[in-house]
Every structure is written in C-alpha cells, then in structure tokens.
Amino acid sequence: MNVFYNKWYKNHALVYKILLFIVTTLFIVYLFPKTGKFRYSFEKGKPWQSENLYAPFNFAIKKSKEELDKEKSEIKGQSLVYFEINTEIKEEVLSDYLTRFNQVFKDSSNFSIENSDLYKKGKAIVNSLYSSGILDSDYNYADDRAVKLATANKVEKEIQYGSLFELSNLRQRVESDMGNSIPIDVKKRIVSVFFDVIKPNIKLNASLTEKALEEELSRISLTRGRVEKDQLIISKGQVIEEAQYDILSSLKSEYESQVWNSANYNWVLIAYTLLVALALLMLLLFLSKYRKEVFINNTKVTFIFFNIALMILLSTLVINFNSQYIYVVPLCILPLVLKAFFDARLGLFTHVLTVLLLGFVVPNSYEYMFLQIIAGMVTILTVSELYKRANLFISVGQITFIYIIAYFAFFVIHEGQLTGLKVEIFGMFILCGLATLFVQPLIYIYEKIFGLVSDVSLLELSDTNTKLLKELSNRAPGTFHHSLNVANLAEASANEIGANAMLVRVGALYHDIGKMNNPTYFTENQSTGINPHDELSSEESAKVIIDHVLNGIEIAKKYNLPDRVIDFIRTHHGTSLVYYFYMKEKAANENVDIKDFTYPGPTPFSKETAILMICDSVEAASKSLKEPTSTKINDFVENIINKQMESGQFLNADITFKEIQALKKVLKFKLANIYHLRIEYPE
Template sequence: MKELINKWYRNHALIYKLLLLLSTTFFIVYLFPKTGKFRYSFEKGKPWQSENLYSPFDFAIKKSESQLEKERETVISNSEVYFEIDSEVAASVKDSYLQKFNAVFKDSLTGFEDRVLLFKVGQNALKYLYQHGILNSVFNYPDNQDVILVENNKELNRIQFGELIKQSEIRSYLERLLNQNNLTKYNKEFLALFFDLIEGNASFNKSLTNKALEAELSKVSPTRGVVSEGTLIISKGQVVEEGQYNILNSLKSEYESQVWSSNSYNWVIVAYTLLVALTLLMLLLFLRKYRPKVFENNTKVTFIFFNVVVMILLTTLVINYNSQYLYVVPLCILPLVLKAFFDARLGLFAHVLTVLLLGFIVPNSYEYMFLQIIAGIVTILTVSELYKRANLFISVGQITLIYIIAYFAFFVIHEGQIFTLKWTTFGLFILCGLATLFVQPLIYIYEKLFGLVSDVSLLELSDTNTKLLKELSNKAPGTFHHSLNVANLAEASANEIGANAMLVRVGALYHDIGKMKNPTFFTENQSTGINPHDELSPKESASVIINHVLDGIEIAKKNNLPDRVIDFIRTHHGTSLVYYFYMKEKAADDTVSEEDFEYPGPKPFSKETAILMMCDSVEAASKSLKSPTSTKINDFVESIIDKQVESGQFLNADITFKDIEAIKKVLKLKLANIYHLRIEYPE
C-alpha cells in the first residue's frame, strides 16, 4: 500500500493531466450535438465527388425556406377574412329614420312631392348601405378579398370586401343619388341627416380570422414527394442541380435529425469521445515535446485547456441560439491570449486544434475551418507587441479584413454571383473584431486568476518609478545604476538571439533587489571608502554576499512579483563561487570547502536567465578594468563567459554556442561604446 501511495505521489502531475484530459473531453462531448453527422459535402452547381449515392431509407423531400415562405404568402393573401355584423344597428337606424327625417324636412321647407321623394330616396339609401354592412373602421384589404359575414359566430353570407360600404364612400353615394332624382338643392340637409344617423355595423373578427388563417397555414406541407429506399439520388461526377441539391439537403437534414436508438446513441458518444480525446492528446504531446516547461506546470496546462473549452462553449451557445451569429464569436482571442503568455507557435497549434473540434458542430464546416485557421495565422503573424495598443487595433483591422475577403470569395464560389450577397455577415465580422479587443482586459483577468505574467505586466514592471525600484535607487543607488546597465546589455543581447527582450529587461532590473538589505556590503554602494568586509572573515563575507539572492526572493514575494521575474533573482549567479573571498580564504587555509562559497542556484534554465547571468557578470567585472582597450575588452568578455561555460552554468538553458557567441559580440560592442573606444580593425 505504501509503495502504491509513493508511486501515486511520484506521478501525481501526470495523473492530474490525465484527469484534466478526461474531464475536458467529457465536457466537450457533452456540449456536442448527439445526432448523426452527414458524411458527404456538396455544393450546388459543382460535380458530386463521392461514389454513387443511394437513399439509405425512405425520406421526404423538404421544400426550401424560400419556397415555404412563398406558399405562406399566397395562403395569407388568399385567406378568408371574417367580419361581425351587428343587425341591431341597422334596425335601430331604420327605426329612427322617420322621426329624424320629419324633424329635418318639415312641410314648410319642402313641397309635398319633394318630401315624399326625399323620404323614399333615404329609405332606398339605407336599404342599400345596410344590405351587407357598413365598416366601422378603415381596413386595407383589396376589393376582391373574400369576406365571410357572421353574426354571433354564425355565418350569414360570403361576399367580397369591396361589397362592404366604407364610410368614406357614403357621401359620394348620397350626392349621386340626390343628383339622379333632381334633389341636389337638399344636399346639405340630407347629408347632415345621414351623417347624424348612420352607424357602422361591420367590425373585424380577429379571432375567427386568425383561426382560419392558422388552419390554412397548417395545410402547407413542408415536403414535396418522397424518395424511396434504394433510389439512386446522384451519380459520381454528376453536377448537383437544383433538384438534386434539395434532395441532398433533405437527406442531410433527415440524417442529422433522426432519433438514435440507445445502442446507436452510445456508439456516437464513444466515437465523439475518441476523436475529442485524440485531439486533446495531440495538444499534450506537443507541450511535452516542444514546451516541456509548460507541460511540467499543471497550472499552465490547465490554463490552456480552459481557454480551449471556453471558445468551444461560446461557439456552442451561439449555435444553439442562432447559427447565423456564428462569426460573432471572437475565436482569434485564443491565439492572442496564448501568444501573450507563452509563444506564437503554441498559440497557433491550440487554435488549429480548437477549430478542428468546432468543425464537428458548425454548419458549412469546411468554410468555417478555412476562415478561422487563416484568421488565426494572420493573428499570430500581425500581433507582435500586444502591450502597444496601436498594434492590437491594426491587427484586429487586418483580421476583420481577412474574414471579409475570405467570406466574399466563398460566397462567389457557392453562388456564382454577388447580387444576393448578405451584407449583414460583414457586420458580424466587424462585431467579431470589436469583441477581439476585449483580449487586453481578459489578459489582466487571467494574470490575476492563474498567476501568469504577460508582456503588458512586464511593461508596467519595467517602469523605474515603481515602488520597489524607487526603494532600490534610494537604499542602494550603486546597485540600481548597475541594474540599469545590465538591463540595457541584456535587452540588446536578447534582441540579437531572438529571446524575450522585455522579460529579460525586467528580470535585470529586479535581479539584485536583495542588496537593499545590506547595501554597504557591496562595492557599488560604498561611497565613503569604508569596507565593512574588513571586519569579517572571508566565510562571513561570502555568506552576506550569497544571502542577497535569498533576500531578493523574499522581497520579491512580499511585493508580489511574478514567478517569471523571481526566476532571474534565483538564477543570476547559478552555482558559481564567490571567487574573491574563496581565494582569500584558500590563501589562509588550503582545506577550505567550495560549498561554503557557492551560490545555492539553481543554474539558468532558459535563454533569458542565461543572458542575465552573462550580462551581470560582465557589467560588474567591467568596473575593475583599468585603461580599457578593445583588445582588453574582447579578452575580458571571452574570459568571463568561457569560465561560466566551462563550469557548466548553461547546461540547463536552451541556449546554443552560436547564441553565446552572438551575445559576446553584443557585449563587446556595448562595452566599447560605454568606454568610448573605437573598434580596432586588423591592418
């Protein structure tokens, strides 16, 4: 049991990665649709590239959305409309007609014959107006629209809308009637009588109309015909015409929407799990082979997997809501974030794998994958210094332009023309570009959550007005000046060999902060000429010198410096000797142990930490140069760095001899400039 626990403990990091792989796989598979996936890809007007396709089962040919919409519009335009007739209104108007007529047309105003004729004209007018009904409001139906008149939900008559009297038509009708009977001199009184008398009795019955419309719309079939099992759908090499295209789309839709049996469903889950696990395993293998330091850090591996899952989750949510907004998801944030915290190669690799996983669930997967991979490559190539805001805006503009150009090209390939181009999709690409700008606050959030450091934070730390560097300049001004010189040398060296110049500069600025604890024990801070080491033994002096590394780590942690910066404090002396005091002790005692005068390490384990070690040693020792010449400087730099190489200080760093030679060249040139020397050329 004890052996099992020990084995578990020794491999706990690997076990964690295995659990992370499995949990991420299951979560992604949970997000994926659990339906079948149509195995063929096809385009209208293009040849069918696969083998002859026969119908695997009976299925209905679905109408296109445009066909269905056209049929629905036809049904709506031809649908019957219901109007409710209130017969009591007509009866009431006719009953009150005699009383109001007598009040308006008295014997003293009209002759007997005119009065009788006017009365009959009015009766005929009322009979005509209320024959079908008078509308109580304004409606915009065409005159040939079928109308059903009902009373108390009982059908009375079927007419056309034009047969119902509109209130705007009453005046002209009455004037025409009076004119036909030579009674125009009574126009004013007769019209006043009718407008005071007439009421609309035909009102729109919304409930019955909607029920009738729904019933008619429900009769619109979403399909047109059936393809029987075993029927040849399309032959290899045959051009996909309109008819075959609709049939293929119907088969695809039927295949992807069919309900799986429990046995088939389980197999689909297993298949998805295998593919997703294989993809994520490729990511882990990449980290193990090409980024071993990242692979060994479980926090960083978790961070990478977390970002992949977030992108897949966002895309899945958008697809479930409305797939037409698919390109709003700012997928290019993924390579940007990974490049900010790691490097471009890792960012692009993770981005491509994420796009491959999304290919399972997005519509038009080939087009989507092509667009996103091209956009990811452009992201990696264009964004060089993320901490510069202008660079990010320019890069986002370029990414958006690439999206638009690629989408335009695909649309022309599919449709063969540009007149039906969906301009709203370009708007989605612009929104995607704007969303990508969120990467800067996102990087800040990630730094706090995962304890990582990006170039943006390094830029802030490189400001010499920070609290810690101000304290260093006040307590140990000589050390501060030394750190600035080392930072300049290290940055130039890093640029020469393609290392992270910003990181090595920040590391150089903070590498000696431990000297603040006992500043006068270091020669660069001894302005009075008094050396406290004169009162100590060589071993005690060496202990004070060595402790500045441990003190620096302690101060850095108290001030929440990132681990990547603390690494420079740990390694800037590696496991080298405090040589001066070692030789002083050895002169008095031949049995002296090197361990008492050796820095605790570790040795530099990256290009950046190796650069700092070289630049720190050269800059510090250069103060002892007397009457420097180009030859002296060359020999001096060669001697110091060769000694570090021989003592194995760079064995753990991924730095080559070629890089070391390039760094030597930079240091020689910089020191020559510092001492205002000209390069001596051979005669």
C-alpha cells in the same frame, strides 16, 4: 491508507490534469449538436465531387422553405374570412332615422311635399346599405375575397368582401343616391342625418377566421415525392440541379434528425467524445514534450483549457442564435492571448486545435477552418510587441484584410461571378476586427485571475519610477546603476538571439534588489572607502554576499513581483562560487568547505535567465579592467563565459553554443563602446 495518501500527494498534479482533461472534454461535447453529420458537402450548380450516391433508405423529398412560404401565402390570400352580423341594428337605425329626420327638417316649410319624398329616398338608402351589411372597419381584403356572414347561432350566407359597405364611403354613397335634383343645403342636412344614425352591423370574427386558416395550413404537405432505397440520387461529376439539390437536402435532413434514434444518439456522443479527447490529448502531449515548464504548472494548463472552452462556447452560442454571424466571434483573440503569456508556437498550435473542434458545429466547415487558420497565422506572424498599441491596431487591420480577401476568393470559387456578393459579411469581418481589440483589457483580467504576467505588465515593471526601483536607487545607488547597465546589455543580447528582450530587461532591473538590506557590503555602493568585510571572516562575508539572493526573493514576493521575474533573482548566480572569499579562506585553511561559499541555485533554465547570468557577470567584472583594450575585452569576455560553461551553469537552459557565441560578440561590442576605445594612432 497512508500509502494511498502519499501516492495521491505525489501525483496530485497529474490527477488534476486528468480531471481537467475529462471535464473540458465533456463540456465541449455538451456544446456540440447531438445529431449525426452528413458526410458529403454540396452546392447547387456545382459538380458532385464524390462517388455515385444511392439512397441508403426510403425517404421523402422535403419541400424547400421558399415553396412552403409560397403555399402558405396563397392559402392566406384565399382562406375564408368570418364576420359576425347583427340583424337587429337595421330596425334601430330606421327608427333613429325617422326621429332624426323630423328633428332636422321640422322647420322646413318650403319642403312639405318634397320632404316626404326625401324621407322615402333616404329610407331606401338605409335599406340598401343594410341589405349586404356595413363593416365596423376597413379590413383591406381583396374585393373578390370570399367571406362568410354568421349570426350567433348559424352561418347566414357566403358573399364577396367587395359587396360589404365600408363607412368611409358613406358621404359619397348618400350624395350619389340622392341625385343632383336636391338643393345643396338640403343634401348637406340629409348627409348629416345619415352620419348621426348609421351604425355598423358587421365585425370580424377573428377566432373563427384564425381557426379556418390554421385548418387550411395544416393540410399543407411538407413533402413532394419519395425516394426509394438503392435509387440513384446523383452520379459523380453530375451538376447539382435544383431537383437533385432538394433530394440531397432532404437526405441530409434525415441524417441529422430522424435517422438518429436513441441507440445512434449514444454512439454519436461517444464519437464526439473520442475526437474531442484526441484533440485535447494532442495539446497535452505538445505541452509535455515542448513546453515542460507550462505542463508542470496546473494554473497555466487550466488557463489554456479555459480559453479553448470559452471560444467554443461563444461560437456555439452565436451559431444557435444565427449561424450567419459566426464570423463576428473574434477567434484570433485566442492566439493573441496565448502569445502574450507564453509564446507564438503554443498560441498557433492551440488555435489550430480549437478551429478543428469548431469544424464540427459551423456551417461550411472547410471554408471556416481555412479562414480562421490563415487569420491565426497572420496574428502570430504580425503581432510582435503587444504592449505597443500601434502594433495591435496594425495587426487587427491585417487580420481583417485577410478575412475579406479569403472570403472574396471563396465566393468567386463557389459562384463563379461577383454578382450576389454579400457586403454585410465584410461588415461582420470589420466587427470581428474591432472585437479583437478587446484583447488588451482581457489580458489584464487574466493577469489578475490566473496570476500570469504579460509583456504589458513587464512594460509597467520596467519603469524606473516604480516604488521598488526608486527605493533601490535611494538605498543602493551603485547597485541601481549596475542593474541599469546589465539591463541594457541583456536587452541587446536577447534581441541578438531572438529571446524575450522585455522579460530579460525587467529581470535585470530587479535581479539585485536583495542588496538593499546590506548595501555597503557590496563594492559598487562603497563610496567612503570603508569596507565592512574587513571586520568579518571570509565565511561570514560569503554568507552576506550569498544571502542577497534569498533577500531579493523575499523582497520580490513582498512587492508582488511575478514569478517570471523572481526566477531571474533566484538563478542569476546559479550554483557559482563566491571566488574571492573562497580563495581567501583557502589560503588560511586548507580544509575549507566549498559549500559555504557556493550559491544555492538553481541554475538558469531558460535563454532569458542564462542571458542575465552572463551579462551580470561580465558587467560586474568589467569594473576591474584597467586600461582596457579590444584584446583585453575580448579575452575578458571569453574567460568569464567559458568558466560559466565549464562549471555547468547552462546545462538546464535551452541555449545553444551558437547563441552563446553570438552573445559574446554583442558583449564585446557593447563593452568596447562603454569604454570608448579609439584607434591607437602612431606618434
């Protein structure tokens, strides 16, 4: 059992990566559509680029959405409308009419005979109105629309909607039927009678009408025609007309739905899993071969996989909502984030793999992948210093411009003309660019969650007004000044060979913070001329000097400095020798143990840490130069760096001889400027 636990402990990092790989693969496959994918791409009006296509099985030709919508619209305009009629209302209205008529005209002595005729004429109008029926509302149907009148028990009759009377026309109808022989004041009074007594007796039966419409719509056939197995659908080079397009669309629909039964469904899942696993495996192999320091750090690997899964999740959510908005997803955030925390090559490699995976789910996959890969390249090539806000805005503008240009080119290729260009797509690209600006707060969030450090954080740490650097300047002013000089030299050197200048500068500012514990034991802080080492043995003095590395690591962790900065403190002396005290002890004791005078290491393991070691040694030793000349400075720089190379300090750092020669050149030039060397004129 102990053997098992020991193996588990030794390989727990690898086991975690395997579990992360499996979980991420399954999560991405879960987001993918669970159907087959039609292997051909085609567009109406374009030539068929593939081989002759024969029907692989029998299938029906599905009607297009436009055809179905047209049929539904026609049926909705012609289906029967059901109204309910109340036959008892007419008798009630006639009774009310008589009562109301007598009330209105009982004081009209001048119209005794005429009133009798007026009453009869009004009654005739009532009978006429109710002969077909009066609607309770205006329903805006066409006059020739067929409607059925029904009582509670049965359907009475079928008529046209135009024969039903609408209350809004009551005044006009009464005045017209009364004629012009009746005085105006009498006509007004009889009209008021009608408005008081007339009631609608017909109302819409919505449930019967809806049921009838549904029955009609259910009879619509979703297909028209059929294609038999082995029938030629389209030949190579043939232009895809509307008929062929409908057949191809129907075949594609069959492939992506009905064809895939439960057995095929499992095979589709297996195939998706293999492809996604292959893509993620390529990423792990890239990390293990070219980014070893990232690969061995499980937090960093988790961070990369998390961002891939997040981008795929956002894209699939947008596609499920409406695939037209796919270009709103700011996919270029992925290479920006990875470049901010790691490097450009890793950012681009991961971005390309993510785009390839998204090609399974997006429409027009080739066009989408081309646009996103080009945009990712532009992102990597244009964003140089993310901590400068202007650079980010400029880069976002360039990315948006590339999106627009590429989409415009694809549209012209597909359509062959500019008419029909969708301006709203350009708006989506602009929204995508604006969303990309969210990368700044996102980087801050990632720093807090994953404990990573970006150039933005390095910029904050480079501020000499931070609490730790202020304390260094107060307690060890000479060391602080030395750190500033080293930072300037290291930054110039990093720029010369293409290293991370901001990271080197921050590492240089903090590399000697361990000297705060015993500042007077270091010559740059001895302003009184008293040397505390005079009271110590050589071995004790060497221990004090060596301990400033360990003390610096403890202080850095106390102040929560990032691990990338602590690496500079840990490696800036490598495994070099405290030469002065070693030689002093050796002069007195031949049996001196060299380990007591050697820094614990490790040696530098990156260009940046190697640059700091070189610049720190050169700057510190340059203080001993007396009457410096160009020749002295050149020999001085050569000797220091050559000794470091001979002692194997750069064996683990990915720095080349060519780059070291470039560093020598920069340091010689900088030191010559520091010491203000002038041309020696003859006397």
